[in-house]
Amino acid sequence: MSGIDLEVIYGTALELAAKAGEMIRDAFWKEKSVDTKMSAADLVTETDQAVESTVKAIISAKYPNHKFIGEETTAAAGNHCVWTDEPTWIIDPIDGTTNFVHSIPEVTFSLGFTLNKQVVIGVVYAPIKDELFTAKLNQGAFLNGKKLTVNKTKDISKAVVIMEGGSSRDVDIVDKKIKNIYAMVSNSHGVRAYGSAALNLSHIAAGRGDAYVEYGIHVWDFIAGALIAKEAGATVLDPTGSELDYMHRRVLCACTPEVANQISEKLIHLDMGFD
Amino acid sequence: MSGIDLEVIYGTALELAAKAGEMIRDAFWKEKSVDTKMSAADLVTETDQAVESTVKAIISAKYPNHKFIGEETTAAAGNHCVWTDEPTWIIDPIDGTTNFVHSIPEVTFSLGFTLNKQVVIGVVYAPIKDELFTAKLNQGAFLNGKKLTVNKTKDISKAVVIMEGGSSRDVDIVDKKIKNIYAMVSNSHGVRAYGSAALNLSHIAAGRGDAYVEYGIHVWDFIAGALIAKEAGATVLDPTGSELDYMHRRVLCACTPEVANQISEKLIHLDMGFD
Numbered sequence: 001m002s003g004i005d006l007e008v009i010y011g012t013a014l015e016l017a018a019k020a021g022e023m024i025r026d027a028f029w030k031e032k033s034v035d036t037k038m039s040a041a042d043l044v045t046e047t048d049q050a051v052e053s054t055v056k057a058i059i060s061a062k063y064p065n066h067k068f069i070g071e072e073t074t075a076a077a078g079n080h081c082v083w084t085d086e087p088t089w090i091i092d093p094i095d096g097t098t099n100f101v102h103s104i105p106e107v108t109f110s111l112g113f114t115l116n117k118q119v120v121i122g123v124v125y126a127p128i129k130d131e132l133f134t135a136k137l138n139q140g141a142f143l144n145g146k147k148l149t150v151n152k153t154k155d156i157s158k159a160v161v162i163m164e165g166g167s168s169r170d171v172d173i174v175d176k177k178i179k180n181i182y183a184m185v186s187n188s189h190g191v192r193a194y195g196s197a198a199l200n201l202s203h204i205a206a207g208r209g210d211a212y213v214e215y216g217i218h219v220w221d222f223i224a225g226a227l228i229a230k231e232a233g234a235t236v237l238d239p240t241g242s243e244l245d246y247m248h249r250r251v252l253c254a255c256t257p258e259v260a261n262q263i264s265e266k267l268i269h270l271d272m273g274f275d
Numbered sequence: 276m277s278g279i280d281l282e283v284i285y286g287t288a289l290e291l292a293a294k295a296g297e298m299i300r301d302a303f304w305k306e307k308s309v310d311t312k313m314s315a316a317d318l319v320t321e322t323d324q325a326v327e328s329t330v331k332a333i334i335s336a337k338y339p340n341h342k343f344i345g346e347e348t349t350a351a352a353g354n355h356c357v358w359t360d361e362p363t364w365i366i367d368p369i370d371g372t373t374n375f376v377h378s379i380p381e382v383t384f385s386l387g388f389t390l391n392k393q394v395v396i397g398v399v400y401a402p403i404k405d406e407l408f409t410a411k412l413n414q415g416a417f418l419n420g421k422k423l424t425v426n427k428t429k430d431i432s433k434a435v436v437i438m439e440g441g442s443s444r445d446v447d448i449v450d451k452k453i454k455n456i457y458a459m460v461s462n463s464h465g466v467r468a469y470g471s472a473a474l475n476l477s478h479i480a481a482g483r484g485d486a487y488v489e490y491g492i493h494v495w496d497f498i499a500g501a502l503i504a505k506e507a508g509a510t511v512l513d514p515t516g517s518e519l520d521y522m523h524r525r526v527l528c529a530c531t532p533e534v535a536n537q538i539s540e541k542l543i544h545l546d547m548g549f550d
Binding site for chain 2: 040041043098099101102103104105151157160164165166167169171174175177178181182184185186188189190191192193194195203207208209210
C-alpha cells in the first residue's frame with residue numbers, strides 16, 4: 001500500500017479521538033439505555049453504537065479503500081474479524097462500557113491503525129480524565145505529549161498486577177480466572193482491577209502498575225494499548241510466553257521480561273477463542 | 276466535652292489535609308524507602324511516618340487535650356486502639372501505601388474526628404487527583420464542594436462492587452477473600468479494585484460503583500470514608516448485616532439497603548480481629 005502518509009493518518013486518529021471523547025463526555029452523566037450481549041454483564045449502550053458509526057463514517061469518507069474492524073460492527077454481525085494487509089482501522093468506541101454505564105471515569109476510546117498486519121498507530125483516549133495516550137511504531141509512547149517509560153520491577157513479589165473478572169459468567173471460565181487472581185494476590189504486592197483493557201495497558205505504559213494479564217478480551221480492546229505499552233518499553237506477549245497473536249483474545253503485558261515470565265508460569269492459560 | 280467548636284475543628288481538618296497532601300505530592304514521583312510490616316505486601320514508607328508525625332504535632336499543639344489514633348503510631352506500638360468519648364483524631368497518613376510506593380494515583384490522606392465515640396467529621400483527600408471528599412455529621416457529603424449522592428441500584432446483578440485482595444498473605448485469609456471475590460464476580464456487573472479503603476468508600480459516595488466490602492482493614496482506613504459514604508446516603512454496616520463496629524476491622528458499604536443485604540448473604544464473613 002504505497003501512498004499512505006502516516007502523519008495524515010495520525011492526525012485523523014487524533015481527530016476521531018477528540019470527536020469520540022466529546023460524544024462520550026456528553027453522554028457520561030446522563031441516563032443510559034443499556035442492552036446486554038454475550039452475558040448479563042456484557043453491556044452495550046446507544047453511545048457505543050453512535051460513536052462507532054460516527055467514527056466509521058468519517059473514516060469511510062476520508063479513506064474509502066481502508067478496512068474497518070469495530071466492536072459494535074463485528075459483534076453485531078457475529079462474524080470473525082477479517083484482518084488483512086490492507087490499511088485497517090481497529091476501533092473500540094467505548095472500552096470500559098460497564099464503567100461508562102456506572103459513570104465510573106475509567107472509560108476510553110481505543111483506536112489502532114494497522115498496515116501489512118503491523119500495528120503502526122495506537123491512540124487510547126480517556127475523555128472523562130482527559131488522558132490521551134498515543135504511540136507510533138518505533139517512536140515511543142506519550143501521555144498528553146509526555147514520554148512514557150515502564151517501571152523497572154524485575155520480581156513479581158514487588159509487582160502490582162492488573163487483572164479483571166471480565167464479563168463472561170461461564171462457571172468454568174470464572175473459576176479459572178479467579179484461580180489466576182488468587183495466584184497473583186498470593187505472589188505480588190497486590191492486584192488492581194479498573195475495568196478497561198485499553199486503559200490497563202496504558203497504565204502499565206505510564207508506570208502505574210507492573211503487569212496486566214487478561215483472557216477473553218477482543219482485538220479492539222487491546223491492539224492500541226499493546227502498541228502504547230510496547231513503545232513505553234513493556235514486554236507484550238501471549239500469556240503462555242509465546243508471541244502475541246492479536247486475534248487470540250488474550251494478552252500479557254509486563255514492565256520487564258522477568259516479570260512477564262514469572263507471571264506466565266503461575267497462570268492457568270484460558271483459551272477463549274479467536275476474533 | 277463542652278467548648279468544642281466543630282467549625283474550628285473542621286477548619287483544622289482541612290488544613291491538615293492540605294499539609295499532608297503537599298507532603299504526599301512532593302514525595303510521589305521520587306524514589307521511596309520502603310519497609311514491610313505484617314507481610315511482604317504490607318508496606319510503609321518514610322512519607323507515611325513523616326505525614327503522621329507532622330499532623331500529630333499540629334494537633335497536639337492546637338488541642339493538647341485531644342486524643343490521637345494514627346496508623347503509624349498505633350501499628351508501631353503494636354497496641355490495640357484506646358478509643359474513648361474524648362475528642363479523638365483518627366488518622367491514616369497515606370491510605371493506599373502500595374499505590375503510593377508504585378506511583379499509582381489512588382492515594383489518600385484520611386482523617387476522622389470523633390466525639391463521644393460518634394464520627395462527626397470525615398475528610399479524605401486524594402492529592403494526586405486533587406479530590407477532596409468531606410462530610411460533617413447530618414450535613415451531607417461533598418467532593419470539592421459539590422454535594423454527593425449514592426446510586427439507586429437495588430439489585431446486585433446490576434451492581435459494580437469494589438473489593439480488594441488486601442495485604443495479608445495468610446493462606447486461609449486469602450483463600451476466603453478470593454471465594455468472596457468469586458461470589459461477587461459471578462453475581463454482579465463486575466468487580467473493581469483500586470487499593471485504598473478510604474477512596475473506595477468515597478467512590479461509593481460519589482456514585483462510582485454501588486458497593487464496597489473489605490475484611491482486614493483498620494479503623495483509620497475507613498472511619499472517615501464511612502461517614503462520607505453515609506452522608507451521601509449509603510448503607511454502611513458490619514458485613515454480617517449488623518451495626519458497624521469501627522474497631523472490628525471490616526466494613527460493608529452499599530448504595531442501598533437492598534444491595535447491602537444481597538451482598539451480605541453471599542459472603543464468607545472473615546473475622547480478622549479488633550483494633
